[in-house]
Amino acid sequence: MAQFFAYISHGDGVADDAALEMITAAKKIDPSASVTAIVTGSGPDLDKVANELTASYPEVWKFNNDALAYPNAEVIRKALVNNLPADCILLTTHDTLGMDLAPGLSIKLDSAYVADVVDFEGLEGSDIKLVRQEFSGQVSTHVKCDAGNGAVLTLRPGVFPADESKSASGNVVDKDAGDVSTKRKYLEVVVAEVGDVDITKSEILVSVGRGIEDQDNLEIVHELAEAMGADVSCSRPIVDAKWLEKSRQVGTSGLTVKPKVYLAVGISGSFQHMGGIKGNPFVIAINKNPKAPIFQVADVGVTEDILEFIPELTEAINEAK
Numbered sequence: 001m002a003q004f005f006a007y008i009s010h011g012d013g014v015a016d017d018a019a020l021e022m023i024t025a026a027k028k029i030d031p032s033a034s035v036t037a038i039v040t041g042s043g044p045d046l047d048k049v050a051n052e053l054t055a056s057y058p059e060v061w062k063f064n065n066d067a068l069a070y071p072n073a074e075v076i077r078k079a080l081v082n083n084l085p086a087d088c089i090l091l092t093t094h095d096t097l098g099m100d101l102a103p104g105l106s107i108k109l110d111s112a113y114v115a116d117v118v119d120f121e122g123l124e125g126s127d128i129k130l131v132r133q134e135f136s137g138q139v140s141t142h143v144k145c146d147a148g149n150g151a152v153l154t155l156r157p158g159v160f161p162a163d164e165s166k167s168a169s170g171n172v173v174d175k176d177a178g179d180v181s182t183k184r185k186y187l188e189v190v191v192a193e194v195g196d197v198d199i200t201k202s203e204i205l206v207s208v209g210r211g212i213e214d215q216d217n218l219e220i221v222h223e224l225a226e227a228m229g230a231d232v233s234c235s236r237p238i239v240d241a242k243w244l245e246k247s248r249q250v251g252t253s254g255l256t257v258k259p260k261v262y263l264a265v266g267i268s269g270s271f272q273h274m275g276g277i278k279g280n281p282f283v284i285a286i287n288k289n290p291k292a293p294i295f296q297v298a299d300v301g302v303t304e305d306i307l308e309f310i311p312e313l314t315e316a317i318n319e320a321k
Contacts, residue, residue: 002150003085004035005061007092007101008053009071013045017278018093018155020056020162025091025155027163028120029128034058035091040068040076040177054170056163065177070186073100081108082178087150089128094154095275096252102152111150114143116271118159118296128153138291156271158297162280197231199248204230204261207250209273210237211266211287211306218243220310221265227317233257235273251276265306269294286310 006022008015019037026033037057039050042064050062063079084090090105092098094116106113118140119131126148132141145151199205206225212218218232225232232248239249250257251273258279265286267273274297277283285298288305295301302309 002087002089002147004030004033005038005084005088005090006035006057007038007040007076007080007090007098008049009093009095009097010039010041010045010049013048015039015049015053016093017162017280018157019053020164021157021160022091022093022155023056023163024160025117025120026089028122028160029089030123036061038080039063040065040071040079042066042069050172054168054172055166056168056170058168058170060170060172061175062172063175063177065180067180067182068177070189071097072182072184072186073097073104074182074184075180076101077105077108078180078182079175079177080105082180083175084109087111087148089147089150090152092152092154093275094156094271098154102154106152109150109152111152112145112147113152114145115154116156117153118156118293133293157275158277158280197248199231199233199250199257200255202231202233202257202259204228204263205233205250205257205259206230206263206265207233207235207267208238208244208265209235209267211268212238213266213307215241215243217307220307220314224263224265224310224314224317227314227321228263230261230263235267235270249276264294264298265310267294268292269297 004026008019023035026035037053037060040063046064050060053060067075117130118133121129127144128147130143134141208221233250234244234248238244239246252275254276256276259281262281263284283298284300285294286302286306290303
């Protein structure tokens with residue numbers, strides 16, 4: 001089988017939570033797979049991340065280049081094309097960077113490309129058997145990906161359990177990025193404004209989605225959050241409807257949160273929303289649709305009408321207190 005690689009994002013000297021998930025994903029494709037981690041950037045934070053990953057990966061490729069200081073997909077793509085072997089399997093996260101990086105990379109490598117993979121079912125010859133979701137998670141599609149010429153696959157964050165074994169004792173290999181000149185120029189990072197509540201610092205979040213149906217129904221969500229000692233967050237449809245401010249939105253187009261407990265009410269669990277949840281919180285999902293994708297990552301799932309269940313839950317919590 002082809003050699004496996006995992007491109008890993010990082011920030012402030014810490015690897016993305018998906019770093020350990022990609023090991024699990026590769027093993028589901030091929031239990032004998034040996035995965036090489038790839039990190040790009042510059043400075044001491046890059047060294048810190050690379051060294052920490054050696055506990056989980058047998059080999060870590062480190063691209064230290066000033067042009068890679070900001071995760072510019074066009075620059076990263078050139079560095080990878082200059083170094084990756086033919087017919088390799090590259091895994092990365094299905095987030096804003098992964099969606100920018102992966103399609104063009106597959107073209108440059110003349111490899112197959114599949115986005116937003118939620119499961120693998122192993123190999124059949126040179127075909128990778130995998131699962132995607134369609135129609136906002138209502139339908140699971142079973143796909144055969146011809147990896148005879150390699151493949152670039154983006155994985156939905158949070159759906160694969162993290163490999164916590166840390167038994168690799170690997171080594172860091174410094175790689176030359178080569179010619180990474182590009183027409184795209186990094187300007188600046190614009191940090192989202194923090195509202196009256198900074199949900200990025202919240203330990204408990206009650207997050208509400210379109211299943212709440214009406215703005216007036218948000219009152220029961222706030223009552224539940226108060227009973228739990230939690231803050232209220234939301235998915236994008238609630239912000240689009242102007243029912244809550246943008247600073248409350250969780251997701252790839254909102255804020256990234258790392259709570260200890262995440263209670264999702266009336267949220268389907270699209271990858272855009274789940275991509276904003278890090279740190280492996282205890283996830284509780286309440287949704288009357290038993291096929292909602294949120295249940296695939298939930299530790300506890302409740303298939304009830306939230307308009308009826310939330311007031312009862314709030315009352316029970318207050319009585320217990």
